[in-house]
Amino acid sequence: MPISKFKAQITAAGAALLLTACMTTNEVTGRSQFITIPPSQDAALGLEAMNEVKKTADVETNTADAKRVQRIGRRIAAISDNPGMPWEFVVIDEDVLNAWALPGGKIAVYKKMVDSFTSDEELAAVIGHEIAHAILRHGAEKMSRVQAQNMAIAGVGVAVGATTEDQQMSQIAVTLGALAAQGFVQLPHSRAMELEADDVGTRYMARAGYDPRAAVRLWKKMKAMKDGGGGQPAWLSTHPTDDQRIKRLSDKMDSYLSEYNPR
Template structure:
């Protein structure tokens, strides 16, 4: 995705324990509960904070459980990403990932239909996006040659929709479902630029980035639960996880840029067209007054992305045997609203 909101971690909700009075004598377990806390005027049972001594007593077992569990998961659940060959932890099955994507895509599509913003298949924008998207997705699926997990790309039913909104954005969900907004298409100058955008989105599916984000959320939540249990102290989970997930998200966007350059080149598009796309997005952000610090962003700032894209271009252009420069620009009818 070109610009996207951070994936939030699930947080635990505090629950109070309430015992119902029966008029009978207190049972031993109830006596033990009362000795561990106090009951307020509403009848809710509150537990006392564990002492430092008890927290220290749990420290070694907590570390042992976390270490052993992490080693087992880390050694058995890692996958290699095609092209970059980075290995990442995945705890989500391919079927689960695909179902998640289908649910999100169905909701987005239904909302666009209800708002009468979904452009029909006969619209020039839709035909253009589907034609270029099909070429890129076929390259990522059937044209792949190399190492890395690629089985999830087989049998995908790719769909490319165009939503008539002014926002300059596009996104993809697992299962090969891509949504492009007309505001982005109006900003692009030619088919080469569109190809680099769609290559970036297809790269997210190829690299299973959504599954990686869900896995990161699960593992960080488990880590914080163990840490709270060990220390006996409440932690600002939302703040810490937000910073960590934002940093990881920026890394995934950079990786999608790198893979997307290669996919565009292999599909005989000019990958250097991604540079003007990022330049235009940066100008649009500046015009809109978007000044969020980079460490809080889910995407790198445009200047950072442009610098990295230029560094990755030589390697991407070496992949295909040749390029086909001078592909046709967007015709006049494709630029009209």
């Protein structure tokens, strides 16, 4: 067998073995996840990434805004499925309507988000969503999928090159493989993770004593704040549409309210 064809077969076999070996079941949702990173590494990865953020961004940890985010975050994290995670909640002083979660419970909320939602319950919907991302290991899952995607794309190039012995055709195959992976695997899965975090995060905020109906108010306000509604079509976005999120949360509200524990 030619070495090039043998290499193509080894690449394909390696990718298949990686996919099989790294499938796990999420204990919170019951969903199967492909994750190559062990949970023991989450905290180290998140800490390293947060330290890098602190080198380049204006990160607040001791301001009134930061203390408000920390108070809400700690209250929700305490009733989550992993209260012992090394949680850290910070505010980034930038005019950005966003928030994010790193592996290991490192969570940031941008100042514009804090200023835009003066209700603790609406801000709890934001923070609960990010806590859910951390608990569900979505960051590690995304990283793992990118690793597997890159391996698969490389395999396509090797296989096509071995078959055609045409370098240009091999490069075209790699490019098309990348586009297909982004359009049909990476982006839809990201939307699924966002909806999953909406669901689990809203349950967490309800259990922590924040009215879950605030999650619907949050997304209605987010929709109204967007200029002209001229964003990307839903199928080209890593996030669901605001209308999709509002409907999904509204449809499940009775379930969330049944877990609401007012304080």
